[in-house]
Amino acid sequence: MNPLEKFSKKFGFTATETNVVFFILFACVIAVTLNIIKDKKNEKAFLEFNYKIEDSLFNAASGDPGMADSTGNLQEKKIASQPELLDFTKEKFSGKISKINSSSLKKINLNKAGAAELNRLPGFGPKSVAAIIEYRSKKGGFKSINELLNIKGIGIKKLDKIRNLITLD
Known part of the structure; x- marks a missing residue:
């Protein structure tokens, strides 16, 4: 074959x-x-x-002066320019900072904070905030920050991100 x-x-x-x-x-x-x-x-x-x-x-x-002379030799083309400076001072910054960070001075009290204040925590939206407020009202407040782990949608990683931003007193 x-x-x-x-x-x-x-x-x-x-x-x-x-x-x-x-x-x-x-x-x-x-x-x-x-x-x-x-x-x-x-x-x-x-x-x-x-x-x-x-x-x-x-x-x-093509008649572009400053690029080449009649013999074909390249010449330097000089351009007048001025460096642009950007101003990022607080007075000039018009955007709002909606989320807090670890450098903020005031920590959020889980037992006293309202929805607007809790919503400023990074990674927390309306559902998480509503769940925190509901848990707080059912249990009569938080006795430990780790109690946040009992709320659906809040895991150890999320808690670790906000641990230094919250307080109970």
Whole structure:
């Protein structure tokens, strides 16, 4: 059994289908080989092209002063510029800071804070805040910060993020 017959049986092709597959494969190999040979011939032309000279001649022909002189030599183009300074002082900053961070001076008291104040905690939205207030009213307040773990949606990672932002007294 020759290799073509083995291929035909393995993939369930007829003899004609096998011949077509091998013809297409052979044509692709020849096309790739011809492209490689063609690229090898033209490779030298790409390596010899000097972009600086051609670009400077184009700029000189287009009448762009300051880029190239009549001989094609590049000249430095001077641009007058002034550095732009950005002012991020508190007086100029118009955005509001809605969430508190660890550098804030006043900690939030879990037993006394309202919804607006609790909502400022990072990672806490309306659902978490409502759950905290509901838990607080049912239990008569928090006795430990770790009690927050009893609230659905608050895990150890979330608690660790806010631990230094909250207090019970």
